[in-house]
Amino acid sequence: MVGSTIPKRAFGRFLRGLREHVGASLLTASLQIDTSKQTVVRLEDGLPTKITTPQLKSLLDLYEVSPEVRFEALEMWQEVRQQDKAAKLQGTYKGWWQAYADQYASHFDHYLRLEATSNHWISHQLVHVPGLLQTAEYRRNIIRAAHPNLAESDIERRLELAARRQERSAEPGFRMDAILSEAVLRHRLGGPSVMAAQLRYLAQIGTRDNVSIRVVPFSSDSHAGHGILSFTLLEFPPLSCHLKEPPCVYIDGAEGALYLESDRVIERFRTAISSLQRVALSENDTRALMSDIAKEYAA
Incomplete structure (x- = not known):
């Protein structure tokens, strides 16, 4: 967790709860x-301050x-401070991805920090294969x-960033669950040969113990997923006996992103995930469908 903002976010939420409990304004x-x-x-949002x-x-x-509660709060504060000191000593206070900061939108830095410290990634996608x-x-x-005039050197750097992110899939303790609309398999992004290779890759990586890929077919009945857009739900391991980080839903848009973490909202997305999983094909049937469509592309 070194270099992460997660302990600060957990502590910030704790402080916000204390303030709101007594009705004190900002x-x-x-x-x-x-x-x-x-x-x-900034303190309550888990961002750096000089408090x-x-x-x-x-x-x-x-x-x-x-x-x-005072004792607990001060203990949590010391954990946050110690984590900051360890990060600075190890030179990892900034994430490795910030070397590519000129290649992604500013809001995506926060997502990358969350992704790097999560232990469970659940992504529902309607159009594209998820980045990982x-x-x-x-x-x-x-x-x-998205960027037809982008220099080839910048494209290569973005591909390097994507490859670094994908290293997480091989890390112990990290689980990935992808729920894809059949449309994701049918959009001919890059042409038949690119799509055939992409689908064969999904079929292969989906055999890993920590990776689950399931497709919601066009033939599925109505479900809660019809009322919700593409999103990624990130879950985190326990930080300590004091600091607990709640899940976060990330929704990317053309002009920005949403980071949602209230209990009510998280529960709504969990309900949608359960509904999607009920109508999705099994992992084996998903791999069979992807293999069939890949053959169609290769024909």
Whole structure:
């Protein structure tokens, strides 16, 4: 977890809960510690701030926490600080992906940090094969379609980034579940030969113990997935006895992205996943379908 913002996010959510429990506004909290309202927002969002331990203790005074909660909060704070120090010493405070920061939208940095620290990745896709499962040529054609004038050197760097991300699939303890609309297999992105190779790759990687790929066929009955767009749900391992990080739903868009983590929203997406899994083909039947369509492309 070194270099991750996950402990900060978990701690920030904890502090936000304390503030909201007593009905204190962001302005009240910021005045209490003589800082800006935006600094308190950043603290609660798990982003870097220059908040000190005395300032944190002052916030806990404002929130009128019990001695037990105060002790727990300060222990969590020390864990966050120690994690920051370890990251700086190891030179990993910034993620490896930031070497490619000129090749992706600014909002995607946060997703990459979440992806790198998750232990379970569930992706529902309506149009494209998800990034962690794309072949290089399939990815190349997605890039060219979105950026027809992009220099070849930039395309290669984006492919390098994709390849680095895909190394996660071989890491112990990391699980991938992909639920794909049959349309994903039918869109001829890059032409028949590119699609045939992509589908053969999906059929092969789907045999791994930690990878599940299932297709929702066109013939399926109505289900909750019809009312929801493409998304990725990320789950995280326990951080410590104090810090627990909730799941996060990521929805990418043409002009930005959404990061959703409220319990109500997460439950709605879990319900959609269960509904999709009920109508999706089995893993074996999915591989058979992909193999058949790959043969059609190769013919």
